[in-house]
Amino acid sequence: MTFERTEYPRPQFRRNRWQCLNGQWDFAFDDDHQGEKANWPQAPALDQKIQVPFAYESKASGIGDETHHDTVWYARRFTIPSESKDQETLLHFQASDYVTHVWVNGHYTGNHKGGYTAFSFSITPYLKDAGENQLVVKVVDSKNTEQPRGKQRWVDENFGCWYVQTTGIWQTVWLEFVSKQHLKTVKMTPDIDTSTLGLEYELAGEGNTALSLQTTITYKNDLINQFSFTPTRTKTKLTADVTSDLTEWKVRHWTPEHPHLYDITFTLYDGETVIDEVTSYFGMRKISTDKGQILLNNSPLYQRLLLDQGYWPDTHLTPPSDEAMKDDIEKTLAMGFNGVRKHQKVEDARFLYWCDQMGLLVWSEVGAAYEFSDEAVTSFTEEWLEIVRQQYNHPSIITWVPFNESWGVAQIYSDQKQQKFTEGIYALTKAIDPMRPVVVNDGWEHTISDILTLHDYEELGTAFTERYEQMDRITDNKVSHNHGKFPFAQGYEYKGQPILISEYGGIAFETEKGWGYGNQVADKEAFLSRYHAITEAIRKHPEIVGYCYTQITDVQQEVNGLLTEQREPKVPIEDIKKINRL
Known part of the structure; x- marks a missing residue:
């Protein structure tokens, strides 16, 4: 099966004159870093073919090699339409991981660092007056834990909830033709x-x-x-x-x-x-917080979110098609959820477009780094601010989540440098977007945050109810809510923010190979009983204003999805909806 992505890639800022460059490209690994010495920018001698925009690690790319290769090359030829020859030509990459270098007809056009943001170059000065043009791309990735990488593993095998890495071009490449002004x-x-x-x-x-x-x-x-x-x-x-x-x-x-x-x-x-x-x-939409409530258009909003990591079995981080993105949204809504927390991934612009169109709320999150350093601070800050700018106009996005579970800021509980880093990201985000709530360090050890979010994978509804009966002991940081993790870092306190359980559940079946949270269940009846008990315990708590269930689909070795990797429901969708709507 050949996967193709040919739809317009940036629907919120659309022009008629454009050209998709997805499809088959020449490709090569460059493990010995000889490409530039061998003059590949001018005369690429690449020995494989790849289906862009799918990463070489995925089956859809036509390669399917999950081994880490730190340097990869791409090449293809393209022709400028005759009616666009007098226009300025912009070359767009919707995303490429991690450092991308570009040559057009042998001329170095520029580079971009970051795996999750869109970027572009004006290539007009390098185009030929007639005939084909040559585009060459070199992408350098690494196992460096100081770069924002999210759920991409940095060792040779999958572990825990970290999966096969994504290297190189993984979203649409395209040309756009504009006037000089x-x-x-x-x-x-x-x-x-x-x-x-x-x-x-x-x-x-x-x-x-x-x-x-x-x-x-x-x-x-x-x-x-x-x-x-x-x-x-x-x-x-x-x-x-x-x-x-x-x-x-x-x-x-x-x-x-x-x-x-x-x-x-x-x-x-x-x-x-x-x-x-x-x-x-x-969209004419307002999101705000007040007196322990999250407000949508000045009215209380109870959020029923679903954790969504955006992986597919054959295409990994790249959605296989426009229809696949719509199908995920339709199933999410059909199960009675009103939003998703896009976890450790900046999603395709077309996914956000369909969320805008179909009414699905989105918490926007970025891939974490896993080591704190000056380099990590700089790389993360630059990429995060660009994400906020690029996604600002989407009405479906109602919350920014720059940090998760102290990843990349492991000593934030007591380290003032890491605390100040998160404070700075909060303030910079608010400088660009004062409208939306910002969750700093989702799950625990919050510093400054507009919402107090807690992660809790308790299996029993009765135990969950008992744990949160005295919510003030948790909000006062007197007891931990998650295996020794406290809601706030040292020196910070609860200031009346809305409280939301932003990860819970994660139920897996006994028959599945892989893992979920807690004991696995034997059958659908046991699954639904547990799901109902913990969800109802959350919903009945007067101070909790929403939840986020883990998760929509299985992801590689993590088999706690409501759907399989192939998007087949494990339990009847209407039964999940009934529990969510009680």
Whole structure:
């Protein structure tokens, strides 16, 4: 079976002129680091074929070698469409792990460090006037535990809850054709309290007094607002009114039950000529916390989340298709959950697009490093802030989770340097996005955090109820809630934050090879009885405002999913929904 990814890769900032570069590429391992000496940037002599965007470790790549190789090379040829030859050509990578170097027609174009963020290069100066162009990519990865790697193993075999590594290109590669002056980004900030949308425009290219930028907001093709301005700087901030008499409430809010989305189009003119047009969308949605509650659009929100690590058996971290992403979301909703905690992975932009469209809440998390050092601090900070910027406009994302279970900050309980690091990430995240709650060190040993999240894999509902009967002893850091782990690091205290059990469950069947949390169960009846008991114990607690069950699917040796790796339900979906909706 051949896997292909041909859909538009960035649906929240869409142009018509683009070209997908996924498909078969030339490929080679470079274990001896001879590629540059052998002149591969100019004349690649690569001895294998690979199906991009799937990592070589996956079956879908056509290689399926799970051995770690620290340096890999890719090459392919492409032709610029005749109608785009007078345009600026941008080369986009949605994600490549970890340090990516790029050459076009033998010319070094640039490099990017980080495995989870999208990046691009302008390659116009290096293109040929006619005929085929050559693209060569070198990616260097490592077992370094100072780089953000998430669930990717750093030893030769899988262990615990760490899986086969992902090396090289693992999301879509594509070309985009734009005018020299074009729209670079637009940051969109909804404000339901004033029924307005804040817009921060950024233009690329030198100034031009003949430019005008028109913004058109519609809902299901009905005009809501339209306005134009002459940009006098590369960056401009404006506020748009989104009230309309088309609905009795004047504004349609985005919620999981009713994920209303407004369409927005940005059209850049040079005089009377359209030189750039971008289509996007936004949701009028507010997320906040107050008096121990998480509020969506100023009303209490009880979150029924599902831990989602985003792995597939044949494609690993790369979703096999658009349909596969939609199917995961549909099954999540069908089981009665209203959100996912995307665990240790920055997901494909199209997954977030479908969450926006279908009304699935998302906690956005990044892959952790596992060692604290100056290098780790720098690498993590740069990548995390880029993630926040790139995902900012998605209404489905309601929480940022930069740290998990003290990974990468193992001494945070008492080490002030590690504590200050997490404080800094919290403050920097808030500087970019003051709207969304930030969870610092999900699970335990929180420093500054907008939500108190606790991980607890207790098997018995009665034991869970007993443990949290005196919640003040936990919030006061007088007792641990998880094998010696306290809710707060030393020097920090509870300040009335909402409390959420952000990992629990993890039930596995006795017949399965692999592991789950606690004792494995013998049959579906035992599974549902245990699931009901622990979930009900959480739901009945008056101070707990949500939960996150581990997890949606099995992942390699971890077999505690509600679904198998092939997405087959282990117990009837309607039975899970019934328990979640009680």
